[in-house]
Amino acid sequence: MSTSHVYRARRLRVVLDGRVLEGTVGRLDGQAAWVNAAAIASRWGARLDVGEDVLGWHDPRTGRTVVFRRGRAQAQLDGDGAVVALAASPDWSDGMLIFPADAVALAGGASVSVDTRAGVVFLTRPDPYLSSWRILLDPGHGGRDPGSSLGGGLVEKDLNLYVARRLGRLLKAAGAVVGLTRVSDVDLTAGDRCARARRFRAGMAVSIHHGLLLEASLQGAEAYFYRREDSRRLAASLAGALARGLQLPSRGVREANVGFLSCLSCPAAVTEAALPGDDDTLRKLNHPWGRIREALALLEGIRGFCSTARADGVVWGYPAP
């Protein structure tokens, strides 16, 4: 595949460890994802030795070197010398390092997944703050209970499920053990949700909701907690991250016995993105990228909470098996 062919393809967004990498960084050509390897290596602090026909990628985090040879759809790992097949040959002509996404994932010790519909590639390395947690996600409503009707054909129960599933995949890729109270459109009582959280042995639980406020002055992101100080901190981290990610005002946290909060013996919060009832916001969340942005915001909120928990020397979560 020539570089010019790559440039004609569709623009691909790159999400690196849960954060959007800005700039011209990726191309989607059919099902194949190509990324700007230099931009990613720089973000990861990797060292590249670029030669005429050989490129060495030294990753300080894994301590590993991966060698690519021009025109070969394979990579060689140092140490055991194993050779790994790639989706296509990396290309470093014209001063640009255009690599298949799987090559970069291999070099950086990351997992890779491509959402061709949304035009996003996710490259995720294990996260030391997240990898010791068992996290239960609870998409609000479901089945005969649709939740808020958000207009434009968007129903809250479906939006909650989409965001929770995407967030679950991101957390798993970062090393957390993840459970969901539901993975399809089914009825669940608060008691069912509690039982599932207990059976899962959740170390943290996050319930995801969306509302619709007709009065624009009341739009915003907020989160609920009940009684526990660790839950209040989790809720505050989520509300702040959600407001930043969706560019909504932060309405902070409220203490209330809602959903399954009172039955859990772990930090738990209910997030509520209260959308302004305008077409612009609904269009955003009707598009997969808008929903992915929300999942990324929640990931940031969870990570923020986990990093302060670690800094305090407190481990609330059950250790991952």
Ligand SMILES: [Zn+2]
């Ligand atoms: Zn709701």
